[in-house]
Amino acid sequence: MSVALGVALSKKLNGENNVVYSLHGDGELDEGQNWEAIMFAGAKGVDNLISTVDWNGQQIDGPTDKVMNLGDLEAKFKAFAWDVMILEKGNDVDAVVAGLEAAKARLGKGKPVVILMKTVMGAGVDFMEGHHEWHGIAPNDEQLAKALAQLPETLGDY
Template structure:
């Protein structure tokens, strides 16, 4: 896709996120909106090798949404990519749906691993990268973690393991919006500079604007092209805004896990429409 098309795609995904969460009456809009541009870059920017017609294709790249509460962003992305009908997004969190509150790999094509318990996703991604090396299969492993999630000790056990094992085909993107459910990460449990912390654990570190889709495509594409076994894993520190695209949600911890009301949805959709007009 061209840059303007990617921007429009991200905008459409944001609209779907808000509509489905409003319809469900529950969900996590803030962190879903902050990682939308990353998912757009991965799935529509030519970065991720994936095939909706063959989700289990040998040699594909793997994507793990470690911050599983941002499932609406992943669902909308997968629907737009052709993994299932867009109309199914309206079933989010409803009885019998495939679109659970957190991604379920047993139900939905395109979901590599069930996630949601924060701190576990990087371990799974590291295990996948190690497995690819052992089997000789092609492909990289991408994962998106929340910065609040990086307060979990298991993240750093996985980071230590990945660096020690030289899992160079592992690329972890940190959604660094600086907010979590209880407030600013630096007030709740300050993780410090996450780039410096990953570097201290033996990772290569790259910083990027998490809402600059062109920069994301270029950065992630370059990292994928350079990825190799027996190299350092890479942490991409993506500076983002929680609730990105909706003025009254941006930088507001209160929108971490609250569904918009109908009138709030109308305002939000109008703002997103105006943004690409």
């Protein structure tokens, strides 16, 4: 978040019209430096920044509400002067692209934009879906074959 903010602010200060994108996990938001950047971006009106949050309620050590409850993310971002969008189908690539396009239309109005994307970790794979244990583990060859057989060509149904 801090790096994206620095790039976005630099672009604004140099009079450039570039949009800066960043992707974050909800577990990552446990880290305080993110909230310092979030607070700064809103306070300084860095309105060429679109940040997305993979909001799946999981992190490497378990469910986010058990490891470090994040509370109401929407209210927190709003409190720090961000324009907040909720994307219900964060595993749907078409919905994500549409959400990013909608976010671009909201830029330039004095606020950074965040898209809170509701996702399911391991979506579409019965033995992975919703299990934080797969956060940092690669499947073996047999598990990979099983997972790929379960996934549609696109994830448009999620």
